Amino acid sequence: MDMASHPLASGSRIYGPAQRARWTALAADAAEANAFYAPDMLCAALDHLASAPGVRLVEAQAGGELIGLLPVVVSQRHGRLPIASVENWMHAHCFFGAPLIRRGQEVAAWRGLLAQLDDAHWAPGFLYLQGLDAAGANAAALEALCVEQGRGRREVHRHDRAMLRSALDAESYWETHVRAKKRKEIRRLQKRLAELGAVEQRQLEKRAELPHWCADFLTLEAAGWKGREGTAMACSPSDAAFFRAACAAAFDAGRLHFLRIDLDGRPIAMLANFRHGEGAFSFKIAFDEELGRFSPGVLIELANLHAVQGDPDIGWMDSCAAADHPMIDSLWAERRTIVQYRIALRGRGLDRMRRTAAFALANGAEALASRLKGQS
Numbered sequence: 334m335d336m337a338s339h340p341l342a343s344g345s346r347i348y349g350p351a352q353r354a355r356w357t358a359l360a361a362d363a364a365e366a367n368a369f370y371a372p373d374m375l376c377a378a379l380d381h382l383a384s385a386p387g388v389r390l391v392e393a394q395a396g397g398e399l400i401g402l403l404p405v406v407v408s409q410r411h412g413r414l415p416i417a418s419v420e421n422w423m424h425a426h427c428f429f430g431a432p433l434i435r436r437g438q439e440v441a442a443w444r445g446l447l448a449q450l451d452d453a454h455w456a457p458g459f460l461y462l463q464g465l466d467a468a469g470a471n472a473a474a475l476e477a478l479c480v481e482q483g484r485g486r487r488e489v490h491r492h493d494r495a496m497l498r499s500a501l502d503a504e505s506y507w508e509t510h511v512r513a514k515k516r517k518e519i520r521r522l523q524k525r526l527a528e529l530g531a532v533e534q535r536q537l538e539k540r541a542e543l544p545h546w547c548a549d550f551l552t553l554e555a556a557g558w559k560g561r562e563g564t565a566m567a568c569s570p571s572d573a574a575f576f577r578a579a580c581a582a583a584f585d586a587g588r589l590h591f592l593r594i595d596l597d598g599r600p601i602a603m604l605a606n607f608r609h610g611e612g613a614f615s616f617k618i619a620f621d622e623e624l625g626r627f628s629p630g631v632l633i634e635l636a637n638l639h640a641v642q643g644d645p646d647i648g649w650m651d652s653c654a655a656a657d658h659p660m661i662d663s664l665w666a667e668r669r670t671i672v673q674y675r676i677a678l679r680g681r682g683l684d685r686m687r688r689t690a691a692f693a694l695a696n697g698a699e700a701l702a703s704r705l706k707g708q709s
Contacts, residue, residue: 493669496650588608592636
């Protein structure tokens with residue numbers, strides 16, 4: 334098994350056209366879709382969001398062919414514990430953490446990735462994996478390999494989040510899964526909104542309009558509670574640059590799914606999705622909070638439902654929402670179970686001893702906390 338690791342120095346690009354082409358080929362044959370690690374979004378994140386202590390790109394190869402790609406960072410803390418570990422890189426705008434692994438070589442890819450981390454002196458503690466699908470190809474291959482190798486693996490947490498996966502058309506889905514009372518209320522809000530002016534729903538189609546759409550989205554998001562709390566993308570030049578770059582790259586690759594609702598030509602709700610394979614990931618939503626009485630967020634999600642269910646190339650969409658999200662959970666009936674794992678790392682000599690101790694300490698602290706919580 335050939336392997337390679339690429340440390341990313343702060344502020345520098347470590348990939349060129351050839352490297353991106355390799356990642357693109359891997360993404361096209363990935364066993365599990367992840368738009369956040371596909372080149373469109375990954376390269377934009379590396380350019381604008383990667384900072385010290387830096388991101389390392391761990392690759393697994395077989396016969397010169399790339400079969401696995403895992404972006405990782407070193408964290409000096411694990412939750413509340415002062416234990417250093419290696420984590421899959423999930424920046425503030427990354428909502429799914431499954432590595433790209435080539436279809437048919439899932440176990441081989443994980444064998445290569447873990448072997449490289451075992452041998453890396455810079456890799457402390459254990460591997461902490463966040464944002465994986467409990468029923469996905471990564472989780473299955475990782476479990477099989479850990480059993481084969483007798484390697485420690487512990488599930489840390491799991492939660493369900495909304496997803497859209499149905500053979501029903503949009504109207505049938507809406508009538509089947511949304512309460513009649515809620516459907517009636519939405520129709521009433523649509524009529525009331527139309528009384529204020531011309532309402533238009535659009536999906537981005539022209540490349541020349543993309544900069545304007547990105548600017549409108551950033552402005553709309555910043556005008557709401559995220560802007561007041563300083564978490565809107567427009568509040569950070571690097572976040573805004575990442576968004577523009579990711580949207581541009583995804584549009585050029587045919588993987589951007591951008592919707593908006595305008596009132597008299599002014600955006601009142603916008604939604605950006607990124608596609609990978611037959612799936613899609615709902616990235617960000619923004620709406621005019623001054624028109625909150627008309628539920629513009631729900632209206633754009635209704636438009637999204639029609640767009641997704643009417644597109645034969647989209648088989649499913651991950652909401653990327655928090656667990657128990659009151660709005661999207663009431664609209665989408667399907668669920669995706671997201672898990673976090675702690676994976677033991679090996680090595681030799683002192684590296685192995687330290688890693689074994691860190692894995693045992695983290696597991697022990699977690700078990701103790703659970704017992705104390707059960708006694709309270």
